[in-house]
Amino acid sequence: MSALDGRTAIVTGASRGIGRGIAERLARDGALVAVHYGSNEAAGRETVKIIEEAGGRAFAFRAELEAPDAVDTFYAALDAGLAEQGAGPGFDILVNNAAASGSGRIHQLTTEVFDRLFAINVKAPLFLIQRGLDRLADGGRIVNISSAATRHAFPNSVTYAMTKGAVDTMTLALAQELGPRGITVNTVAPGYVATDMNARRRATPEASAALAAHSVFNRIGTPADVADVVGFLVSDDARWVTGQYVDATGGSWL
Ligand code: NAP
Numbered sequence: 001m002s003a004l005d006g007r008t009a010i011v012t013g014a015s016r017g018i019g020r021g022i023a024e025r026l027a028r029d030g031a032l033v034a035v036h037y038g039s040n041e042a043a044g045r046e047t048v049k050i051i052e053e054a055g056g057r058a059f060a061f062r063a064e065l066e067a068p069d070a071v072d073t074f075y076a077a078l079d080a081g082l083a084e085q086g087a088g089p090g091f092d093i094l095v096n097n098a099a100a101s102g103s104g105r106i107h108q109l110t111t112e113v114f115d116r117l118f119a120i121n122v123k124a125p126l127f128l129i130q131r132g133l134d135r136l137a138d139g140g141r142i143v144n145i146s147s148a149a150t151r152h153a154f155p156n157s158v159t160y161a162m163t164k165g166a167v168d169t170m171t172l173a174l175a176q177e178l179g180p181r182g183i184t185v186n187t188v189a190p191g192y193v194a195t196d197m198n199a200r201r202r203a204t205p206e207a208s209a210a211l212a213a214h215s216v217f218n219r220i221g222t223p224a225d226v227a228d229v230v231g232f233l234v235s236d237d238a239r240w241v242t243g244q245y246v247d248a249t250g251g252s253w254l
Helices: 017-028 043-055 070-084 111-132 155-183 196-202 205-212 222-233
Strands: 008-011 034-037 057-062 092-094 136-145 186-188 245-248
Touching: 008 017, 017 034, 017 043, 034 043, 034 070, 034 245, 043 057, 043 111, 057 070, 057 222, 070 111, 092 111, 092 196, 092 245, 155 186, 186 196, 186 205, 186 222, 196 205, 222 245
Parallel strands: 008 034, 008 092, 034 057, 092 136, 136 186, 186 245
Antiparallel strands: none
16 A cells, blocks of 8 residues: 555645645555646646556646636636546645746846746645645645745845745745644745746756755755655655745755
């Protein structure tokens, strides 16, 4: 029997990058994985294909998280997908991973970008949790993907860093709130991971080497490096860990 047999896990932004890695890991551990994506349907389907070819169970569903009705759209699409799988509306694990980046430095910032990043990175996860609370099983798991940018100065992307600071604060408050139900709430903070989000920053071998040099292991992280930490936090072994900010940066900025 696998660690997550019989559990249902939702992973937002699972069509690409770290989210795909998390979806693959949780499916490998036995969960039925709801693979959320925003607009890239082909990538969402690809995640499902990878999981199914490895013997796991998954389905993809779409919800643009910047939209005012994002939470309604999200749960309607999720319900349709769960029903197709013959599963009920309940779930055991929610991983808030989807996010947008690219806010720029303070002098480049616009109110439009500020509103967009806070809508996708802060408002969406908060209200997805709120709406999901009566479906999330007692003893369930919430993992929020933050960033090392909340613990180290990151003026290149000041608003993005601020959104992740809000995620860290949300984790702490909700861990206290949901403790009586046996639900754990934790943050996982990656450093540089090779995904589309920072592809431009890895455009040359020199630029890649500079990013890699932040880690004591002198390499850029992989989605699996982060996914394996999430895999632990959602397992029964992590039942006594809640409200924590878990650094998954490969020892960057030590
Ligand atoms: P990514 O490769 O850019 O993928 C982003 C994912 O989020 C995609 O699945 C995308 O869906 C979804 N998404 C983005 N905007 C959305 C929106 N408006 N509505 C709905 N879905 C949306 O990102 P990543 O690098 O894997 O990052 C994953 C998480 O790790 C994020 O929380 C990020 O802040 C954090 N993180 C990443 C790094 C890094 O170095 N990569 C470092 C620190 C923290 P579509 O495919 O449909 O567009």
